[in-house]
Amino acid sequence: MDLRDSPKEARFRARLCAWLKENLPTDPEPTVLAERWPYMREFQQRLYRSGWVALSYPKEVGGQGLGPMEEAILSEELGKANAPSLLPLGHLGRPLLSYGTDEQRRRYLPPLLASDEIWCQGFSEPQAGSDLASLRTRAVREGDEWVLNGHKIWTSYAAFADFCLLLARTDPDAVRHRGISAFIVPLSTPGVTVRPIVLANGDEEFAEIFLDDVRIPEANMLGRPADGWRIAMDVVNYERGAVETGYLPKFERYLSELAAVVKTQTSTPDRAILRALGEAAAALEVLRMHCLRTLSDRVSGAPPGPESSIDKLLMTAVEQKLMALSLSLLTDTTAPGRAEWFDRYLYGRAGSIYGGSAQIQRNILAERLLGLPRSPG
Amino acid sequence: MHFALSEDQRILQQTIDEVSAQLFADSPVGNARADGGALRAKLWSKLVELDLVGLLVPEHQGGAGGSLTDACVVAEALGRHIAPVPYVGTAIAAAALLRFAGGPGESLAALCRGEAYSVLLGGQLEDPVATATVAFDWVDGAQGVALSPDGLATVHDLVDVDPITDVDPLHRLCRVRPVPAGAASSEGARRARAAAWTGAAAFLTGLADGALRQALDYARQREQYDRPIGSFQAVKHLCADMLFDVETCRSITYGASWAAEHAPIDEAERVASAAKCYTGAAAIRVCETGIQVLGGIGVTQEHDAHLRLRSAHLHHAAFGNLDAPLMLLAGRVLDKA
Ligand SMILES: Cc1cc2nc3c(=O)[nH]c(=O)nc-3n(C[C@H](O)[C@H](O)[C@H](O)COP(=O)(O)OP(=O)(O)OC[C@H]3O[C@@H](n4cnc5c(N)ncnc54)[C@H](O)[C@@H]3O)c2cc1C
Numbered sequence: 001m002d003l004r005d006s007p008k009e010a011r012f013r014a015r016l017c018a019w020l021k022e023n024l025p026t027d028p029e030p031t032v033l034a035e036r037w038p039y040m041r042e043f044q045q046r047l048y049r050s051g052w053v054a055l056s057y058p059k060e061v062g063g064q065g066l067g068p069m070e071e072a073i074l075s076e077e078l079g080k081a082n083a084p085s086l087l088p089l090g091h092l093g094r095p096l097l098s099y100g101t102d103e104q105r106r107r108y109l110p111p112l113l114a115s116d117e118i119w120c121q122g123f124s125e126p127q128a129g130s131d132l133a134s135l136r137t138r139a140v141r142e143g144d145e146w147v148l149n150g151h152k153i154w155t156s157y158a159a160f161a162d163f164c165l166l167l168a169r170t171d172p173d174a175v176r177h178r179g180i181s182a183f184i185v186p187l188s189t190p191g192v193t194v195r196p197i198v199l200a201n202g203d204e205e206f207a208e209i210f211l212d213d214v215r216i217p218e219a220n221m222l223g224r225p226a227d228g229w230r231i232a233m234d235v236v237n238y239e240r241g242a243v244e245t246g247y248l249p250k251f252e253r254y255l256s257e258l259a260a261v262v263k264t265q266t267s268t269p270d271r272a273i274l275r276a277l278g279e280a281a282a283a284l285e286v287l288r289m290h291c292l293r294t295l296s297d298r299v300s301g302a303p304p305g306p307e308s309s310i311d312k313l314l315m316t317a318v319e320q321k322l323m324a325l326s327l328s329l330l331t332d333t334t335a336p337g338r339a340e341w342f343d344r345y346l347y348g349r350a351g352s353i354y355g356g357s358a359q360i361q362r363n364i365l366a367e368r369l370l371g372l373p374r375s376p377g
Numbered sequence: 378m379h380f381a382l383s384e385d386q387r388i389l390q391q392t393i394d395e396v397s398a399q400l401f402a403d404s405p406v407g408n409a410r411a412d413g414g415a416l417r418a419k420l421w422s423k424l425v426e427l428d429l430v431g432l433l434v435p436e437h438q439g440g441a442g443g444s445l446t447d448a449c450v451v452a453e454a455l456g457r458h459i460a461p462v463p464y465v466g467t468a469i470a471a472a473a474l475l476r477f478a479g480g481p482g483e484s485l486a487a488l489c490r491g492e493a494y495s496v497l498l499g500g501q502l503e504d505p506v507a508t509a510t511v512a513f514d515w516v517d518g519a520q521g522v523a524l525s526p527d528g529l530a531t532v533h534d535l536v537d538v539d540p541i542t543d544v545d546p547l548h549r550l551c552r553v554r555p556v557p558a559g560a561a562s563s564e565g566a567r568r569a570r571a572a573a574w575t576g577a578a579a580f581l582t583g584l585a586d587g588a589l590r591q592a593l594d595y596a597r598q599r600e601q602y603d604r605p606i607g608s609f610q611a612v613k614h615l616c617a618d619m620l621f622d623v624e625t626c627r628s629i630t631y632g633a634s635w636a637a638e639h640a641p642i643d644e645a646e647r648v649a650s651a652a653k654c655y656t657g658a659a660a661i662r663v664c665e666t667g668i669q670v671l672g673g674i675g676v677t678q679e680h681d682a683h684l685r686l687r688s689a690h691l692h693h694a695a696f697g698n699l700d701a702p703l704m705l706l707a708g709r710v711l712d713k714a
Contacts, residue, residue: 001379001380001381001382001383001444001446001631001634001635002378002379002635003378003379003380003632003635003636003639003640004378004639005378006378009378069378069379072378073378255710256710256713256714259710259711259713259714260714262711262714263711263714269707269711273707274703274704274707274708275699275700275703275704275707277706277707277710277711278654278702278703278704278705278706278707278710279654279703281647281651281706281707281709281710282650282651282654282655282702282703282706283655285629285632285647285648285651285655285706286625286628286629286651286655288632289380289628289629289631289632289633289648290624290625290628290629292378292380292628292632293380293381293627293628293631293632295380296378296379296380296381297381299379307624310620310621310624310625313621314621314625359614361617362613362614362617362618363610363613363614363617365616365617365620365621366613366614366616366617366620367613369620370593370613370616370617370620372593372596372597372607372608372612372613372616373604373605373607373608375608375610375613
């Protein structure tokens, strides 16, 4: 155990803090996604150009060639500086890095990491939610092309995206997860229709994607045929961490915003409020330490495994605790910010659904980590 | 930055697990309720022999010169076995107070040799404000350590002793004739309190981990409806929740074990207080859930699950239960906003 910065880490932190001091946007983050998206993207592009994004990606693909600990420092300092939210897409470069050909990595990773091209994750389907392996979208080989037909749903940021990492069944005879492959689908391809879906809080965050005889070159398969399941599991394991998604700093910002709310309301908060504030702060501290532990495990280069379900459950618990706190603080119908916080609260309910529901995470922990007998499915 | 136990710390963990498992195979921890202190004394002298009681004390003061993380590794392993020894009270809380708040050197050396020192707390096991009335982790003949009103760790002979075993018979409290005490204001005293919070958190983490292991063993063996109960999703999710709690307790506890010793004092207190309040609530939850998985046997005196739950409540209550750390955390967040 040594939570001190190494000299190299300390230099990195100092440079980062100096940069943040000069470069944080002065206008507040818009609450509505349609306005928030360009704002977040612009900040992320600026971060990237100054070398603060994709820290642990290799330099050849546009990363910084640093390690997981620098990612942890970035997360911490963005939180302390109340920086804008990051695009929660950091995990989508991982499969390209691990499974992409040299050609694919060179073509797709630099613009992805720079947020010049936006990606989305086309896994879920109307009939295949938790039971992802039952997905029905088909990919059929015709000459040197793949022809895709099917229907994806809940695809976050599809309406803003240029490419979709899409799972489709290539071998209908193989059992369930063995017949699935992964594809890189440009959303501008003829036959692709994206229809936004409005979230409970009014944001058009996700969308349906309809695929009608969508033809893509054979070179657009990621990995080999039937690698789809492995690739998908890698992606969700990364997605379940609070650093990769940029959620740790976001939650830190939420907590300081809520503390500011308390201060505007009273100079002598009652004990119940102090307790709730303390609990949220403690939960965040737990998340911060847990992320450090998780990232330290990754220094050796090992990708996250089923233990990422703990990270995901923790991230959800922290978010939902912060939101419960916001509700208890903003009971007065005239309180400023009430509507925005209620929207955030609604969004917080999705935390225990996306990336594998809280029940699915518990199944994973019980069966994969504790070795209890498997249930059907 | 690196967050992981060292190879030596893993071996230490294993050693305590083996020592405890051996000892308690011959004589279950529950026996310690009525054996006149025999089991406690046996394990304590083993810990002294292994030089683990003086882990927090530098070598030139008679200790083993270990770290708080080392001591937490020991405390977690002892908690796992509900070991009936005053490790948190003596080897962590009292030792930290003596060491960080200017206590007498001869007491520190005596503590390392295995002599009994309890920490003195208020009636609700909070940090005493004006007088201390309860000795935490008390054993027969123990002396008490408290901060004096002028802020120095001071050793007291305890008189009018009246043991309290209602909640946790394995880790005794004792009402004592009140002694004058002061609040932790110096940096040393605050660091000692952070160490006490963290030590309790480590013991709580161990208690929870033991409950999880017991529940898992049982869930694999016990059959109902011709299947192991561990194949029912309702039971699996209870076990998954326990695992979640145990692992997150570990993260915050070991983070705090480093911060409480090495970080600037404000950060040390912040992380340690998060550890204390989080693990207190989590360990109680996990021990309760463990009993649920055990079914009827879990609520009897024939099983030690109730001793584990009792111990979780005691350590949750110690050093200001949830409230002291939560108020500190809330204060920090408000100061920053
Ligand atoms: C905000 C948001 C963003 C999303 N973004 C994306 C995205 O970008 N790309 C993508 O591919 N998908 C995305 N999803 C989809 C998400 O992955 C699915 O919603 C999720 O996997 C659950 O599937 P479902 O909605 O069909 O619910 P179902 O699977 O039908 O589940 C309904 C309920 O049944 C429970 N349940 C199901 N199976 C079991 C079981 N075996 N044991 C116990 N309980 C069970 C679930 O826990 C849940 O409570 C997103 C979802 C949301 C809410």
